[in-house]
Amino acid sequence: MTTRPLRIAPSILSADFARLGEQCQEVIDAGADWLHVDVMDGHYVPNITIGLPVVEALRKALPDAFLDVHLMIDNPDDFVGPFARAGADLVCFHPEASRHPHRAVHTIKSLGKKAGLAINPATPLSWIDHLAHDLDMVLIMSVNPGFGGQAFIPHTLEKIAQLKARHDELGVDLDIEVDGGVSPSNAAQLRQAGANVLVAGSAIFGAPNYKEAIDAIRQQATL
Numbered sequence: 001m002t003t004r005p006l007r008i009a010p011s012i013l014s015a016d017f018a019r020l021g022e023q024c025q026e027v028i029d030a031g032a033d034w035l036h037v038d039v040m041d042g043h044y045v046p047n048i049t050i051g052l053p054v055v056e057a058l059r060k061a062l063p064d065a066f067l068d069v070h071l072m073i074d075n076p077d078d079f080v081g082p083f084a085r086a087g088a089d090l091v092c093f094h095p096e097a098s099r100h101p102h103r104a105v106h107t108i109k110s111l112g113k114k115a116g117l118a119i120n121p122a123t124p125l126s127w128i129d130h131l132a133h134d135l136d137m138v139l140i141m142s143v144n145p146g147f148g149g150q151a152f153i154p155h156t157l158e159k160i161a162q163l164k165a166r167h168d169e170l171g172v173d174l175d176i177e178v179d180g181g182v183s184p185s186n187a188a189q190l191r192q193a194g195a196n197v198l199v200a201g202s203a204i205f206g207a208p209n210y211k212e213a214i215d216a217i218r219q220q221a222t223l
């Protein structure tokens with residue numbers, strides 16, 4: 001259980017890329033709190049999506065939107081700075097893909113942006129311990145990264161609860177984001193376990209009415 005504010009973050013990976021700006025505006029108008037931007041390089045994950053020019057374009061088109069940039073790339077150390085400068089509000093990377101996670105986190109913070117670490121289903125939570133005091137957010141992947149529309153992996157629910165307990169032990173109060181297979185059917189359990197930022201791609205962009213989809217997740221996750 002968390003007292004941090006609930007944020008619904010549509011993953012634009014499931015948007016129509018041919019009209020990305022409009023789609024972002026549509027989910028913001030429908031009540032989205034953040035926009036979740038999935039950057040994939042074809043190396044760290046077996047898929048290629050979008051990069052710096054798209055983040056720059058979204059920043060220009062949507063000056064008030066909160067851009068939550070999820071880097072699924074090898075060698076994030078070389079790219080956290082460029083993505084922060086391109087207009088990300090939060091830059092999140094996978095620590096096992098980084099040579100120097102501490103340095104990368106501090107690069108993000110030195111540019112005035114929020115920093116997050118992303119933890120895959122098989123990655124131990126201990127990766128977080130020595131950086132917890134420097135972070136703003138931890139992302140728990142509830143699918144293996146690489147694609148939208150995958151099934152939620154049930155054991156990740158317990159991992160969220162373990163992460164929340166660890167944060168309490170360490171005396172930190174961070175956003176906990178969950179990403180992958182999130183829908184109205186698991187939103188209540190996720191919030192109960194300790195997540196407060198819910199990413200949803202297919203459950204929002206695949207729905208006929210974005211406002212109804214966002215409202216349904218919000219309603220389930222409101223404790």
Ligand SMILES: O=C(CO)[C@H](O)[C@H](O)COP(=O)(O)O
Binds near residue numbers: 144181199200
């Ligand atoms: O990081 C991701 C995949 O690696 C996406 O953010 C995630 O899959 C969202 O899509 P969906 O809600 O459809 O599962």
Ligand SMILES: [Fe+2]
Binds near residue numbers: 011036070179199
């Ligand atoms: Fe993501």
